[in-house]
Amino acid sequence: MGAKLATGFLAGVFFTFILDFFFILGLFLNYIQAYEIDVYYNILFADHQSFFLFFTGVIIFGYLTIYFKNSKITALILGFSLIIVNLTQIPSLGKSAGEMMFRVDNKILKENKHTYIGHIVYDGREKVWFFDDELNSMVEIKK
Numbered sequence: 001m002g003a004k005l006a007t008g009f010l011a012g013v014f015f016t017f018i019l020d021f022f023f024i025l026g027l028f029l030n031y032i033q034a035y036e037i038d039v040y041y042n043i044l045f046a047d048h049q050s051f052f053l054f055f056t057g058v059i060i061f062g063y064l065t066i067y068f069k070n071s072k073i074t075a076l077i078l079g080f081s082l083i084i085v086n087l088t089q090i091p092s093l094g095k096s097a098g099e100m101m102f103r104v105d106n107k108i109l110k111e112n113k114h115t116y117i118g119h120i121v122y123d124g125r126e127k128v129w130f131f132d133d134e135l136n137s138m139v140e141i142k143k
Contacts, residue, residue: 026088031098
């Protein structure tokens with residue numbers, strides 16, 4: 001029982017990592033690079049990872065691959081999930097997904113003597129990439 005549970009967990013982690021990789025890759029290519037945001041890409045994109053969703057995926061895909069008896073349905077679900085996640089590879093959908101995840105509209109940021117009015121494009125560990133409506137350009141603000 002313990003070995004089967006561990007195998008299910010590892011299989012769930014494996015499939016969730018694969019899905020996560022392709023989803024984040026689409027965001028990186030179609031949102032992060034489109035706005036020329038200088039941020040390091042990694043598989044987890046840890047600053048913006050929803051660990052609740054990640055572990056939910058681990059449980060679901062682990063159960064499907066190890067415990068679920070119908071392998072055709074399991075393959076269909078895994079294939080459909082991969083197709084859905086890869087939709088972020090389409091530039092317009094990847095950009096829209098990135099905007100839903102990272103963009104914060106109608107913000108006012110103050111840095112020393114400057115006040116910026118616009119929207120946050122990306123909030124990273126060390127910097128905030130902010131589009132200033134008055135300047136009509138991207139501004140990098142150190143945290």
